[in-house]
Amino acid sequence: MTRAASGPRVGKRVGGALYFHRSALDLLDAETNRKVSSASERSDVPWNVAKVEGEAVSLLRYEDFDDHAFPCLLESVRIDGERVVRSDYSNRENPPVLHRKELLLRPDDDRIPVFAALTAAAEGHGLFAASHRIGTKQAWTRRVTEAGLTVEGHALVSLPPPSLEIARHRTAIARNRLSAPMQSLVRHEFVSPGTTVLDYGCGQGDDVRALVEGGVEAFGWDPHFLPDGTLAQADAVNLGFVLNVIEEPVERLETLRRAWSYCRRVLAVAVMISGHRPTAGLRPYRDGFVTSRGTFQRYFTPDELKEMVREALGVEGFAVGLGVVFAFRDPADERAFLYRRQVRRAERVVSYRPPPRERAIQPREPLAERMRPTLDALWATLMAVGRVPSFDELPTDVGHALRKSNVSISRAIGWCEGIFDRDEFERAAAARKEDLVLYFALGAFTQSVALSDLAARLQRDARAFFGGVGKAKEAAMAFLFSLRASDHIRFASKQAIGAGIAHEDGRGGIHFRREKKDDLPLALRGVVGCASVLYGDLDDVEVVRIDMEKMAVSLLYITDFEAKLPLIVRDVRINLRNQAISDKIFDEDGRRVFLARSAYATDERERVQREAIETRVRRLLALQGTAQTVRHANIVRALKDAAGKQLERSS
Ligand SMILES: C[S@@+](CC[C@H](N)C(=O)[O-])C[C@H]1O[C@@H](n2cnc3c(N)ncnc32)[C@H](O)[C@@H]1O
Structure with a gap:
């Protein structure tokens, strides 16, 4: 050698x-x-x-x-x-x-x-x-x-050819809160008192019990726990964590189809997602694993779940959370769902009734004065829809009051204009128009049902704001096209930073609180909307990051945002160019500290304190000023090392 x-x-x-x-x-x-x-x-x-x-x-x-x-x-x-x-x-x-x-x-x-x-x-x-x-x-x-x-x-x-006895029923757990897919159904208003719900594969039945307790007409069926349960048509059907316990791919598709056959409006399908549970020590079996308890678990990627729904039902599954999708029976419901997802701002305004306030110009007509509560409510509706509403869009009591007094909508609006701030209405109209562009654009992105299925309200919106559905669609396509120009997004980012909604990350990207997403300029709402179409609801996300260079959106889940060193426990990254999603859930050792918390301080004192902490961490670990996160374990280790050295010096 x-x-x-x-x-x-x-x-x-x-x-x-x-x-x-x-x-x-x-x-x-x-x-x-x-x-x-x-x-x-x-x-x-x-x-x-x-x-x-x-x-x-x-x-x-x-x-x-x-x-x-x-x-x-x-x-x-x-x-x-x-x-x-x-x-x-x-x-x-x-x-x-x-x-x-x-x-x-x-x-x-x-x-x-x-x-x-x-x-x-x-x-x-x-x-x-x-x-x-x-x-x-x-x-x-x-x-x-x-x-x-x-x-x-x-x-x-x-x-070896599989011939195991799989104990599927052992996967059912007792629940003390609603399961994730049921929660999504409630959050998206498909489940409420007055609706019917079938829990297909209900396990021990805790979801059904909780819903019945809350006044919902819910019933369940399970081949093991409730074989004599009710199998009947329902507005919403839940197929929660059932497909992942079935070891036969063909049976999964059959089960999906059977659950779908009972569905009148929406089917929620939830499965276990890969990467969230340790599989070390599990015995590989078919396309999943067998656990020590003799149960089977198949872990799916979000794409596999959508593909399975498409294959079995021939419709698209819309992600509402990781591992949870909705499939809609009626295209109008699908539209309404996508619409609500994009226009939360308008929906929030609907429930908001401005309190009566002092006004500069009093209505001169005594009838108008008498009808003041009706005008308040009418104004709230105007702010919500951003245009002149048609009669059937008015709250029942408003329509009733106008009819009773023989007052037309346009006359009542004339009075409103004398009372309220017209600029406020213009702003509501502009915001509404933006919502609509976004809604049409993301509808196109998900290759959803034909636009002719649009609910009447949307058709009216399209006519009022764009002159028709065709023109609205054109505007939406132009908007989507504009998102490809990174300059456009950079400009919007500068606007968002200028408005104090977003913060620079020092690496050409921005970050902002998730709750501010509806206040962003339209281009950025589009970027976040595309990410949400691919990933699902952003409900528990604390901070959103947009990397303009890579056209990627990161969703940071932080347990305690008020902590001195807020810890990122999960980081989902959605690449909009290749639609790849990476989902990192950090174990105790891998958790990362969010080093840009000072940007969100509510006052100067807090900002100075937080900056001091962040600077100390950066110095301790010799990090660059632009570093946004660092592993918590590294800080602990560096502190221990520093303490050890100190001890050595003093002894
Ligand atoms: C993990 S548990 C989920 C129970 C319940 N949906 C929940 O989320 O708590 C899976 C359930 O699926 C049921 N199951 C197994 N095969 C099924 C099939 N082909 N159709 C319907 N349910 C099935 C099992 O009996 C078990 O109760």
Whole structure:
């Protein structure tokens, strides 16, 4: 064996980095050997693989190199000059995984034939195709399972034909609050007293009980718990977390169709989503896993869920939350749902009745004075619809009062104009027009039902604001087209920053509170709307980030926004260019601190305090001023190190 004179002959090159096993260290050139040995002396990580990239050396501890065919990374330390960064992967659900172990060994290593045979077998099954997607444990395990294989020792073995007894009913849990799909149905006003609800696959029936308690006509059926339950047509049908416990793909589609057959208006379908539960230790089975309790779980991606609905029912499923979609029987309901989702602002105004106030100009006509409560209510309606309403759009009591006094709507509006602020009405009209552009634009985006199905109110809106549905559609398409110009979005971002709604993130993007999304300029509402079409409701999101460069929207879930160091527990990233969604739920160790909280301070004192905290964290970890987040565990570690040094100095 010759020592390499000009660079190493062993090891695996990935990009600019060289990976090799510890046993091959003495074969490397003197310089590399020196760098790794010196790094090794400065660290107590019992490493088995090293990575050298320029001056930086990472010492990696993988699971037992001999025992594990594809070992997972447990721990690493990266040493780059004075900078030492240590990472612990041992408790992570989805750590990096190592392939092609033979390439890391010295050429005369006698483990090479076994390792190389495994690699050849994996290649033969096509497991290394699109290799950038298999670098982590979960993706790799999925790839192997989907190929109908399992790893035994250093061999890939075909999974035995499945013949397990699956105990589906054991998946049903007792609930002390409504399940997520039922909550969505309530939130979107498909379930309320007066509506009927069938819970198909109701499990222990707690959702049904809670709804009946609240005055809703709800009933349920379950093949195990309630086989004699009511199976009847209902306005809303819930198929909550049933499909994911069924191990037969064909039966899933049949179950979907059966649930749909009882649905008059809306079907809510909820499934478990991949990446949210640890699957380590579960036995791969068919396209899912069998748990130790003998139950089956299939984890779906959001796209797979939508695709399943499309395949079974021939209609589109609209995401309302992660793993929850709605399918509509009646296109008018679908329209109304999409509409409500985009025009919350207008809906909020409907329920708001401005209190009587002092006015500059009093109505001169005694009849108008007598009808003042009616005019207040009429004005509220005008503000909600942003145009002259037709008679059937008036609240019943307003219509009744006008009829009784023989006053036309236009006369009553004339009086209103003498009482209220006309500018306020103009602003409501402009906002309403924007809502409508957005609604039509996002309707086009979801390839929803034909525009001729538009509810009467929408048709009126389109006529009043655009001169007809065709023109409204044209305006919407022009708007969607304009979103492709990043200048347009940048300009809107500047406007939002200027209005104090959004904040610069120092990296060319902006962030803002989710509750402010309806106050953003139209272009940004469009961007957020597109993300919401792809992902679902943003209800529990705290902060939204828009990355103009990448055309991506990030949704940050933060547990306690008032905390000194608010923690991001989940980060969903929606790439609008390729429609990819990544959903990271952080475990205790991975949680990140939101370092831009000072931007949301309500007064100067709070801002100064928060900035001081953020600056301290940045200094402690030598972060750039533009860093928006940092792992909480890193702060804790750095504080401990600093305290240790302090102690050393004082002793
Ligand atoms: C995880 S539980 C969900 C129960 C309930 N929907 C909830 O969210 O609490 C799954 C339920 O699906 C039922 N189930 C299994 N196969 C089914 C099928 N083909 N049709 C309807 N329900 C089924 C099981 O009996 C079990 O109660």
